[in-house]
Amino acid sequence: AQSVAQPEDQVNVAEGNPLTVKCTYSVSGNPYLFWYVQYPNRGLQFLLKYITGDNLVKGSYGFEAEFNKSQTSFHLKKPSALVSDSALYFCAVRALNSGYSTLTFGKGTMLLVSP
Amino acid sequence: ETGVTQTPRHLVMGMTNKKSLKCEQHLGHNAMYWYKQSAKKPLELMFVYNFKEQTENNSVPSRFSPECPNSSHLFLHLHTLQPEDSALYLCASSPSSGTETQYFGPGTRLLVL
Numbered sequence: 001a002q003s004v005a006q007p008e009d010q011v012n013v014a015e016g017n018p019l020t021v022k023c024t025y026s027v028s029g030n031p032y033l034f035w036y037v038q039y040p041n042r043g044l045q046f047l048l049k050y051i052t053g054d055n056l057v058k059g060s061y062g063f064e065a066e067f068n069k070s071q072t073s074f075h076l077k078k079p080s081a082l083v084s085d086s087a088l089y090f091c092a093v094r095a096l097n098s099g100y101s102t103l104t105f106g107k108g109t110m111l112l113v114s115p
Numbered sequence: 116e117t118g119v120t121q122t123p124r125h126l127v128m129g130m131t132n133k134k135s136l137k138c139e140q141h142l143g144h145n146a147m148y149w150y151k152q153s154a155k156k157p158l159e160l161m162f163v164y165n166f167k168e169q170t171e172n173n174s175v176p177s178r179f180s181p182e183c184p185n186s187s188h189l190f191l192h193l194h195t196l197q198p199e200d201s202a203l204y205l206c207a208s209s210p211s212s213g214t215e216t217q218y219f220g221p222g223t224r225l226l227v228l
Contacts, residue, residue: 004157031181034216041139043119043207043219044205045219046217049216072228102148102171107157108157
């Protein structure tokens, strides 16, 4: 069975500072990995994904994530945080060989960026 | 904005009521999903439909009944719900089975009294 762990319920960072939101995963075979963001009273919005290739994936709004196979991690990063980045972030994994596009999500990490 | 719409956005119902949630996607996708989102918990996949056929029922109680009349529409029929069913119900779609990126609607916030 596949699983995702987001060890931090909340991450606090000052505007302009770099941010990292952590994610580790467990899956049989090669993973598809995703980050989604949820703003208040909204659905989940796709940020970026890793399938294969370059371990550093660039996504929307200046976010990027680094796939690390040995550490089974896929941490989300941004060099300079904005107050508008404050939201709930979800990491998700899908096994490459599963028959359907079912994702397993983490419980989410709330990112709070202070002015 | 994402091409997936959900109605109603908010719903309050008693435990004896019957109501339905509606999801519509305008993206030409063939797979649709219902998720339940509760506070401080991971998203729970409830149902998956692929080309109108239900391909997954994730041990969901029978008081939740999905319906997919075509690839663009997905319903979740609710009856005799419990207060613990109060949550945000999210619909998503993807191009087809085996295609990984899912696109989500804004959700229906359900409160069961």
